[in-house]
Amino acid sequence: MTKIDSNKALVISIVLLLVVVSGIVYYYNNQIKVLNENFDTRLVLLNKDILGNINTLQEDVDQTFTSLKNNLSMEIGLVDNNLQNFRKKNDKDIKTINSLIDEIEKQSDIKLNELKEEISTIQVESTDFSSIINEVLKSVVSIGTNVGQGSGAVIDGEGFIVTNHHVIDGATIIRVLTNSGEVYDASLIGFDEVVDVAVLKVDASLDTLRFEDSDDVNVGERVIALGNPVGLSFTVTEGIVSALKRKGPNDLSIYIQTDVPINPGNSGGPLVDTNSRIIGLNNFKIGGFEGLGFAIESNVVKEIVDDIINQYREQITS
Numbered sequence: 001m002t003k004i005d006s007n008k009a010l011v012i013s014i015v016l017l018l019v020v021v022s023g024i025v026y027y028y029n030n031q032i033k034v035l036n037e038n039f040d041t042r043l044v045l046l047n048k049d050i051l052g053n054i055n056t057l058q059e060d061v062d063q064t065f066t067s068l069k070n071n072l073s074m075e076i077g078l079v080d081n082n083l084q085n086f087r088k089k090n091d092k093d094i095k096t097i098n099s100l101i102d103e104i105e106k107q108s109d110i111k112l113n114e115l116k117e118e119i120s121t122i123q124v125e126s127t128d129f130s131s132i133i134n135e136v137l138k139s140v141v142s143i144g145t146n147v148g149q150g151s152g153a154v155i156d157g158e159g160f161i162v163t164n165h166h167v168i169d170g171a172t173i174i175r176v177l178t179n180s181g182e183v184y185d186a187s188l189i190g191f192d193e194v195v196d197v198a199v200l201k202v203d204a205s206l207d208t209l210r211f212e213d214s215d216d217v218n219v220g221e222r223v224i225a226l227g228n229p230v231g232l233s234f235t236v237t238e239g240i241v242s243a244l245k246r247k248g249p250n251d252l253s254i255y256i257q258t259d260v261p262i263n264p265g266n267s268g269g270p271l272v273d274t275n276s277r278i279i280g281l282n283n284f285k286i287g288g289f290e291g292l293g294f295a296i297e298s299n300v301v302k303e304i305v306d307d308i309i310n311q312y313r314e315q316i317t318s
Contacts, residue, residue, distance in 0.1 A: 132274070167267055195301075224260070
């Protein structure tokens with residue numbers, strides 16, 4: 001009886017132990033399950049947080065990238081705009097510079113031509129005019145007609161020659177002899193009988209003399225008269241200007257008085273200054289007085305000559 005009770009107690013103890021162990025196992029299994037569920041939940045939440053943070057970070061990155069891209073595009077656009085403006089301004093500046101260079105070159109050419117012309121008129125001072133005579137004589141001609149002879153000066157490259165009207169008055173034949181020995185038939189294209197100026201023309205290109213402004217001539221200025229006195233070809237005589245603005249009997253001719261000898265045949269020849277310019281057209285001398293010659297002043301001669309030549313050119317072109 002005692003032995004059976006001991007076995008029952010043992011069995012009961014074992015059962016109780018198993019129950020307790022099972023309870024403990026169940027409890028711990030339940031706790032583990034709860035922990036697993038909490039872990040899974042926490043893992044899901046953590047994953048959501050991570051994904052949310054990643055999405056937020058991606059959005060921030062995208063926004064930052066977009067902002068940087070937009071800013072960069074704006075900067076590039078601004079730089080490109082500035083570059084275009086610079087190019088436009090640069091092109092404008094280059095055109096301005098080129099225009100200035102062209103203008104400078106143009107002005108330089110003008111100044112150079114003026115300088116060349118001025119240099120061509122500068123002559124070495126000489127009391128005997130030897131430095132200019134050879135050049136001047138190339139433009140002086142001897143005029144021969146069937147009624148007399150005289151002198152003239154070539155004043156245009158197309159062969160226009162100025163002389164006195166009385167040299168060719170009444171002539172039916174007019175020939176011109178140059179300093180180089182060439183002879184040309186000349187035609188009368190116009191004249192002013194009152195002032196005693198005539199213009200001839202030859203078909204030749206000859207060296208020319210230019211007119212000086214007779215208002216710039218001074219008393220005492222040294223001058224030379226060139227012509228063909230008494231048939232002696234191309235003689236040069238020297239003197240000074242004695243007086244200015246001498247009026248003729250008709251009040252139309254204005255004379256320069258000079259002490260240069262003006263002999264028969266000198267009529268129509270040029271009175272020339274030291275710059276190789278015509279200041280007068282030798283016209284006459286007062287008989288019985290030496291050193292009392294008169295030349296029609298260049299301003300009067302030039303005005304008449306220009307009118308005659310312009311009318312002639314208008315006629316041949318109409």
